Amino acid sequence: MSVTGAPRPRRPWKGLGRPRGQPSSEARAALAPFLWLAVFFLIPFLLVAKLSLSDVVLAIPPYAPQLDWSDGLPGLIAFVRALDFEAYARMGQDGLYLAAYLSSLKFAAIATFILLLVGYPLAYGMAKCRPTVRQALLMAVILPFWTSFLIRVYAWIAILKPAGLLNMALEQIGLPPVDILNTDTAVYIGLVYAYLPFMVLPLYAVLERQEAGLLEAAADLGCTPFQTFWRVTFPLSLPGVAAGALLCFIPMVGEFVIPDLLGGSGTLMLGKTIWTEFFSNRDWPAASAVAIVLLATLVIPILLFQRQQTKMMEQR
Amino acid sequence: MRRGPSAFNIAAIVLGMGFLYLPIVLLVIYSFNESRLVTVWGGFSTRWYTSLFQNEQLLAAAWVTLRVAFVSATLATILGTLAALGLVRAGRFRGRTLFSSMTYAPLVMPEVILGLSLLLLFVSVGVARGFWTVMIAHTTLTLCYATVVVQARLVSFDEALEEAARDLGAPPWKAFTLVTLPNIAPAVAAAWMLAFTLSLDDLVIASFTSGPGATTLPIRIYSAVRLGVSPEINAISTLLIGLVATGVIAAYLLNMRRRTPGR
Amino acid sequence: MNGKPRLNIGAVRSSFAPWADPSAKPLVRFDQVTKRFGSETAVDAVSLDIYEGEFFALLGPSGCGKSTLMRMLAGFETPDLGRITLGGEDLAGRPPHLRPVNMMFQSYALFPHLTVAQNIAFGLRQQKKPKDEIAARVDEMLALVRLEGLAHRKPDQLSGGQKQRVALARAIAPKPRMLLLDEPLGALDRKLREETQFELMALQQRLGMTFLIVTHDQEEAMITADRIAVMRAGQLAQIGRPAEVYEAPNSRYVADFIGDVNLFEAKVTEDDGDIIRLVSPEAPDGLEAIEDDEIALGSTAWLAVRPEKMRVHLDPPPSGPNRLEGTVADIGYLGDWTTYLVELPGGRTIRAARANAARVVDRPVDWDDKVWLTFAPDSAVVLTR
Numbered sequence: 001m002s003v004t005g006a007p008r009p010r011r012p013w014k015g016l017g018r019p020r021g022q023p024s025s026e027a028r029a030a031l032a033p034f035l036w037l038a039v040f041f042l043i044p045f046l047l048v049a050k051l052s053l054s055d056v057v058l059a060i061p062p063y064a065p066q067l068d069w070s071d072g073l074p075g076l077i078a079f080v081r082a083l084d085f086e087a088y089a090r091m092g093q094d095g096l097y098l099a100a101y102l103s104s105l106k107f108a109a110i111a112t113f114i115l116l117l118v119g120y121p122l123a124y125g126m127a128k129c130r131p132t133v134r135q136a137l138l139m140a141v142i143l144p145f146w147t148s149f150l151i152r153v154y155a156w157i158a159i160l161k162p163a164g165l166l167n168m169a170l171e172q173i174g175l176p177p178v179d180i181l182n183t184d185t186a187v188y189i190g191l192v193y194a195y196l197p198f199m200v201l202p203l204y205a206v207l208e209r210q211e212a213g214l215l216e217a218a219a220d221l222g223c224t225p226f227q228t229f230w231r232v233t234f235p236l237s238l239p240g241v242a243a244g245a246l247l248c249f250i251p252m253v254g255e256f257v258i259p260d261l262l263g264g265s266g267t268l269m270l271g272k273t274i275w276t277e278f279f280s281n282r283d284w285p286a287a288s289a290v291a292i293v294l295l296a297t298l299v300i301p302i303l304l305f306q307r308q309q310t311k312m313m314e315q316r
Numbered sequence: 317m318r319r320g321p322s323a324f325n326i327a328a329i330v331l332g333m334g335f336l337y338l339p340i341v342l343l344v345i346y347s348f349n350e351s352r353l354v355t356v357w358g359g360f361s362t363r364w365y366t367s368l369f370q371n372e373q374l375l376a377a378a379w380v381t382l383r384v385a386f387v388s389a390t391l392a393t394i395l396g397t398l399a400a401l402g403l404v405r406a407g408r409f410r411g412r413t414l415f416s417s418m419t420y421a422p423l424v425m426p427e428v429i430l431g432l433s434l435l436l437l438f439v440s441v442g443v444a445r446g447f448w449t450v451m452i453a454h455t456t457l458t459l460c461y462a463t464v465v466v467q468a469r470l471v472s473f474d475e476a477l478e479e480a481a482r483d484l485g486a487p488p489w490k491a492f493t494l495v496t497l498p499n500i501a502p503a504v505a506a507a508w509m510l511a512f513t514l515s516l517d518d519l520v521i522a523s524f525t526s527g528p529g530a531t532t533l534p535i536r537i538y539s540a541v542r543l544g545v546s547p548e549i550n551a552i553s554t555l556l557i558g559l560v561a562t563g564v565i566a567a568y569l570l571n572m573r574r575r576t577p578g579r
Numbered sequence: 580m581n582g583k584p585r586l587n588i589g590a591v592r593s594s595f596a597p598w599a600d601p602s603a604k605p606l607v608r609f610d611q612v613t614k615r616f617g618s619e620t621a622v623d624a625v626s627l628d629i630y631e632g633e634f635f636a637l638l639g640p641s642g643c644g645k646s647t648l649m650r651m652l653a654g655f656e657t658p659d660l661g662r663i664t665l666g667g668e669d670l671a672g673r674p675p676h677l678r679p680v681n682m683m684f685q686s687y688a689l690f691p692h693l694t695v696a697q698n699i700a701f702g703l704r705q706q707k708k709p710k711d712e713i714a715a716r717v718d719e720m721l722a723l724v725r726l727e728g729l730a731h732r733k734p735d736q737l738s739g740g741q742k743q744r745v746a747l748a749r750a751i752a753p754k755p756r757m758l759l760l761d762e763p764l765g766a767l768d769r770k771l772r773e774e775t776q777f778e779l780m781a782l783q784q785r786l787g788m789t790f791l792i793v794t795h796d797q798e799e800a801m802i803t804a805d806r807i808a809v810m811r812a813g814q815l816a817q818i819g820r821p822a823e824v825y826e827a828p829n830s831r832y833v834a835d836f837i838g839d840v841n842l843f844e845a846k847v848t849e850d851d852g853d854i855i856r857l858v859s860p861e862a863p864d865g866l867e868a869i870e871d872d873e874i875a876l877g878s879t880a881w882l883a884v885r886p887e888k889m890r891v892h893l894d895p896p897p898s899g900p901n902r903l904e905g906t907v908a909d910i911g912y913l914g915d916w917t918t919y920l921v922e923l924p925g926g927r928t929i930r931a932a933r934a935n936a937a938r939v940v941d942r943p944v945d946w947d948d949k950v951w952l953t954f955a956p957d958s959a960v961v962l963t964r
Contacts (some may be wrong), residue, residue: 004436016453020396020479024403025488026402026404026405027402027406027408028399029398029402029406030399030402030403030406031399031417032395032398032461033395033396033398033399033402033419033459034399034411034415034421036395036400036455036456036459037415037418037419037456037459038418040423040434040452040455040456041418041421041439041451041456042418043437044433044434044437047433047437047440048432048436049431049434051356060437067399075469080545080578084552096540110321118332118335119332121324121328121332122328122329122331122333123327124325125321125324125325125326125328125329125332128320128321128322128325129320129321129325130320135328137333137496139565139568140333140336140337141336142328142564143561143565144336144337144340146510146555146561146564147340147517147532147557147560147561148516148556148557148560149517149519149543150519150537150538151343151537151553151556151557152339153551154343154537154541154545154553155339155340155342155343155486155553156339156545157541157545158342158343158346158545158550159503161340161545161548164321165342179390193335193339193373196332196336196575197336200332207387208328208409211572225412226399238360246424247423247424250424250425251425251426251427253426254425254426254428254429255426255522256426256427256428256520257519257538261541261542262410269425270428271319271427274428274429274432275428277522278432278524279523284436286535287432288436289433290426290430291429291433294426294429295429298424298425298426302421302424304419305420305423305424306416306420306421309420309423309464346683382759405620408934448844469649474686474688475690476684476685477688477690478686479675479682479684480682480684480688480690480749481652481690481701482655482674482675482676483654483655483675483676483678483680483681483682483750484681484702484703484705484749484750484753485676485677485706486676486701486705487673487674487676488676489703491676494701495690495692497691498692499690499691509669542809
């Protein structure tokens with residue numbers, strides 16, 4: 001072939017030439033999803049915030065005050081007056097909430113660290129393979145992500161339970177049985193297992209893009225393979241490390257299914273607390289207050305994640 | 317990154333893949349176990365699959381789940397494609413930051429928060445919870461995934477193609493349907509599949525937003541799982557995994573063939 | 580520019596000059612067209628006429644506004660000020676799909692999901708032409724660009740040169756009033772690019788279609804175009820036939836952008852009608868050039884001399900104006916040409932080029948040789964800006 005590859009034209013002027021206040025047809029196309037998200041994502045959050053200031057009552061729905069628009073402005077004032085921070089106050093007084101909060105952060109942080117230790121070598125190994133093998137391995141990592149989360153967590157119950165497959169295997173090789181199910185260990189195993197694809201994919205994405213020339217240059221300049229890794233490969237993969245860590249840490253803090261199915265009664269996590277307050281105790285204001293606290297904790301990581309996401313999308 | 321994998325690399329791959337697949341493989345094997353006891357192999361049998369298809373409750377839940385997934389995935393794909401177009405093509409517009417925040421946030425937002433907030437919305441406007449509320453909730457959740465998938469394709473799509481179509485006499489909407497859409501079709505299909513599977517899979521948000529008569533399969537499985545391991549759940553899990561794996565691998569192979577045309 | 584017989588060189592179609600005919604109506608007229616992107620002015624009050632049957636080139640470095648000018652004609656950008664007319668009709672408000680011009684894109688923009696034939700038929704389909712007419716026109720186009728056997732290939736099964744020809748055929752097929760070519764050969768390698776330049780020219784002559792090409796490659800513009808407009812920072816620096824722009828640049832910018840040039844900053848000391856004399860510290864015996872226009876005595880001017888118009892001497896030539904002295908700092912052997920970099924006593928380096936007309940030279944010029952450079956007064960151009 002006698003081409004040097006058609007360059008993509010740069011468009012630095014994109015979106016700048018349009019007179020102000022006159023949206024393009026593409027911006028108008030985005031109006032429908034914009035409205036959808038405003039109604040079904042943004043407004044619901046305001047409702048959670050409002051409800052966290054309400055009191056719990058035995059009624060349907062089980063909270064007060066209720067805003068009644070037919071009363072007009074006085075009704076609104078009375079409504080606002082009746083809001084208070086009682087749900088938050090109860091959270092402060094009950095040590096269980098604080099314990100759940102701290103333990104959620106601890107679970108998420110430790111699991112993220114283990115995920116890095118497990119995911120990095122896997123992603124690194126994948127990136128070293130031949131392209132065809134790489135494609136197949138990538139597929140193999142993505143596949144579990146598509147299969148049911150619930151089912152994958154469930155699969156571990158059969159393995160970890162006292163008369164389960166793990167203990168059966170231990171018995172075969174003459175080792176004493178272990179009692180893991182319904183402990184924190186089981187929760188860690190579940191978290192690492194379920195979130196591994198989320199860690200491997202962003203890591204693999206940055207490692208695969210690294211040029212072989214970089215490693216050869218480092219070696220040429222006198223680095224041993226280990227030094228090359230520490231001084232070239234790893235620093236260059238940090239954006240992937242950050243993306244993977246955020247992608248795992250944020251949802252893990254609010255995880256419900258894993259602590260509920262694999263953890264014990266002593267396993268405290270906020271996702272579980274919200275669920276229990278809501279479904280078992282029917283204390284909707286408390287559930288909302290916990291959700292607001294959880295959200296407030298995650299605001300900074302979520303913003304970091306969004307910035308990274310936007311940057312990656314615009315770089316490509 | 318050439319020069320082939322070292323022994324350490326291969327060990328990492330083997331262990332990692334083993335960790336990812338061992339539980340699934342065991343689950344599939346034990347779904348064919350004659351014995352009710354999980355740890356005892358009672359011989360090969362498909363009796364749990366037979367009993368599955370006689371379980372009216374489970375079948376009803378499966379039917380609800382498929383309907384919800386189909387409608388919400390379709391809606392999410394349409395909205396997600398529009399959102400991706402806005403994010404990639406529209407350049408700067410008022411509210412762009414808010415818009416991109418709202419599209420990326422649900423990717424990492426803990427599901428309990430999403431579920432709870434949507435439930436409060438439905439309660440406050442007095443909508444009875446059921447099929448439509450789950451559908452709306454799933455559309456909201458999967459919309460952002462669909463956006464990201466289509467966006468990734470649109471970013472690498474040469475806009476000059478659409479300009480060429482307009483230059484050759486096609487009005488804007490025709491340029492989009494004749495040129496852009498056929499070229500991003502694989503990504504749109506992938507977005508739909510991802511949205512469909514996520515909806516099929518979701519337990520937490522469905523638990524908050526569904527009502528009587530709209531119990532989905534994951535809710536049924538969850539309540540069964542809470543009672544302990546049963547071969548029947550293994551069987552339905554195997555079916556679900558098989559279904560998704562076939563779909564994903566087929567889509568992958570199709571995509572591969574498209575990319576390497578015969579010379 | 581009249582009354583300069585020495586400029587009548589190398590014009591491809593010297594009889595074709597509609598721009599010199601005051602009664603001729605232009606096909607396209609840009610009238611004081613301005614386009615801003617944010618705070619940046621991409622096109623700054625450009626006025627330009629292009630005539631029926633012309634091969635017109637917009638030449639300039641990237642970011643000079645040449646592409647924007649073309650995109651405004653195609654309808655992809657809207658001018659902030661001024662107007663563009665085609666055949667006397669104002670194009671304002673007309674979307675791209677309703678304009679009778681077609682564009683060949685830099686990236687070719689071939690539709691990857693359609694075959695070669697379907698790509699070529701795309702514009703004809705939009706015109707709602709009958710099926711058999713489309714088929715006939717597609718065949719005609721395939722023959723024109725010599726791609727008869729490839730009608731059913733997809734774009735990714737084509738080589739770069741073939742893609743380029745499909746893009747060309749697709750843009751010509753709907754018979755536009757004017758064909759716009761945006762860096763049409765930028766993606767081809769050198770050899771293929773040269774061949775294709777001549778092909779484009781022949782094609783344009785055969786079709787009698789008006790071509791507007793945008794390019795940053797001066798060679799491409801020189802070879803193909805009847806007239807060249809050199810652009811700089813959104814403005815037109817000079818318009819003219821290739822030979823005019825090369826031999827009689829109107830500014831240092833144009834002289835430097837098109838080809839290599841040696842510039843001497845000098846003071847005008849004498850102007851006796853045709854011949855202007857100047858002094859410069861670099862030329863001990865003074866400088867001399869032929870120039871009709873009057874230049875104020877005592878003002879600063881620049882003498883532009885092309886390297887190939889410099890003569891290199893190993894023995895000192897008789898003293899007189901336009902004589903420089905220096906040592907050979909570097910020699911670039913290009914096969915057909917040799918370029919000598921000669922360092923003047925002041926430290927500046929001057930380029931001189933010599934055609935290698937003979938295989939063996941008695942006394943080759945060597946590194947560090949002391950040499951003298953001379954040039955004829957009619958080889959130099961006096962520039963005042």
